[in-house]
Amino acid sequence: MASSLVLSYSIPQRLIHWLMAGLILFNLLFAEAMEELSEAVEEGQTPTPDMIASANIHAYVGIAVLCLAVIRVVLRLTHGAPEALAEEPPLGRLAAKVAHGAFYLLFFAMPISGALAYYGGVEAAGGPHAGPMKLVMWVLIVVHVGAVLVHQFVWKTPVAQRMTKG
Structure with a gap:
């Protein structure tokens, strides 16, 4: 589908957007489980079952984000995106x-x-993941929300409705 004909995001695109937003926010806010496990291992301590379970939840949420990202790209290629x-x-x-x-x-x-x-x-992958990438993700989220608010209240455009009402 040509993107110039697309006026809004499809329902699957909107669902994946909000699901990914929730999962990413969850992992950004609850990353300390992974950090706690890493510190315990580095200090030679035996991780508790709770530490391992919490770290696994963080990992599983990340895997879910990756799977949804693949679906999201496929949907963008097949359904297009509004100009x-x-x-x-x-x-x-x-x-x-x-x-x-x-x-x-x-x-x-x-x-x-x-x-x-x-x-x-x-280990070389963990530093960028928990450091610069995490920081850039937070910055992008703040800028993204700010841009939506500018569209809605300053420019008075219906951009937010493309990802909410359709």
Whole structure:
């Protein structure tokens, strides 16, 4: 489907967007389980079953995000995406493209680097995962929400409805 004909995101696209948002937010807010397990192992302590279970939940949520990201890309390729609104300034359009590209990159890079660190023992993957990638994800979320609010209340455009009502 040509993206110029798309006025809104499809129901599956919207569901995946909000499901991923919730899962990503969960993992960002509850990452200490993984950090606690790593510290225990580094200090030579035996991790408790609760530590392992909590770390596994973080890992499983990350795997779910990765699987949903694959589906999301397939849906974007098959269903398209709405074009930027004419009211949006050119710099805003560019910023949106860069931000969305960074989101998609992180949808894949964060779960893969986390899995490499947790399941593969690749310590070099854990640092970027828990450090710069996590920080960039937080920044993108804040900017994304801010941009939606600008669209809604400053430019008075219906961008938010594309991902809520359709």
